[in-house]
Amino acid sequence: MSAILNAGAKAPDFSLSVNPDKKITLSELRGKPVILAFYPADWSPVCGDQMALYNEVLPEFQKFGAELIGISVDGAWCHAAYAKDHNLHFPLAADFEPKGAIARAYGVYRDKEGFCERALFVIDKNGVITWSYCSPILVNPGADGILQALEAL
């Protein structure tokens, strides 16, 4: 695996499905900060769940005008079911075909397991990464690092 992209790097663009009918394109979000949250898989246990946490913290992110996108290798139908079940209010992008291509571009794909790391990126309004963090795979990284990075923008 290549190393995780660090602050100063240009964020690789992507256009990925968020549900069977809709795509999200990173470059179309220029002008506002973007938080990318790579995570291994939908349907991990509910209470310790990273996406459920971000869903709760969303109003704090929005105070900075930031857009949050979750990304995993799960497909669009899986994301749609998961987002509905968890009442998520932010998009989940499907890094599904070719599998993990975007995770690889950000240096956060785990070849052996076939899913991505638990990795966070904060991207500024010009599309440049200002903060990145790769958490141990079993540790939900929380939201404190993201908030600090947004404050530093």
Next chain:
Amino acid sequence: MTKLAVAVSAKDHRQGDKDAPCTLVEYGDYQCPSCGQAYPIVKRLQKHFGKRLSFIFRNFPLTQIHPYAEPAAETAEFAAAHEKFWQMHDLLYENQGRLDDELLVELAQALQLAPAQLLQALETKEFQPRVRADFTGGVRSGVNGTPTFFINGQRHDGSYDFASLVEAIDLVLE
């Protein structure tokens, strides 16, 4: 290592001596089954460590997946205003399986708190700011789900079964 961003203070709900050598802080959600599992474990820890341990509970309701987490947290804060926080906290966890609006009223009655006052407090969201303050403080501290424990201000990333918590607390007591 992730640290508690909001220091323990007199505003917190505490069981045990404030000068105890170990302070365990839990960020919890009354509707979270994992917190329900942790509830008797904390009781066992308190018995095991006695005066060496003080315990603090802070609210971290995951409202989008647990519709009763927020009203339950506000009900506990309502009870706190009548100095019955811990009784309500315990009753909420002991009756977690049937948590709903009716249960909140029933528990208020059980503690001789006026149901009408509780309903008004919930309606006017009187205790919401307190619950939100706990929540945002928790987010700043790196709370990453429920329950999240801090032992003397350091986040406990290990398992929250009895043996793991005893081991972690023993380390700070050494």
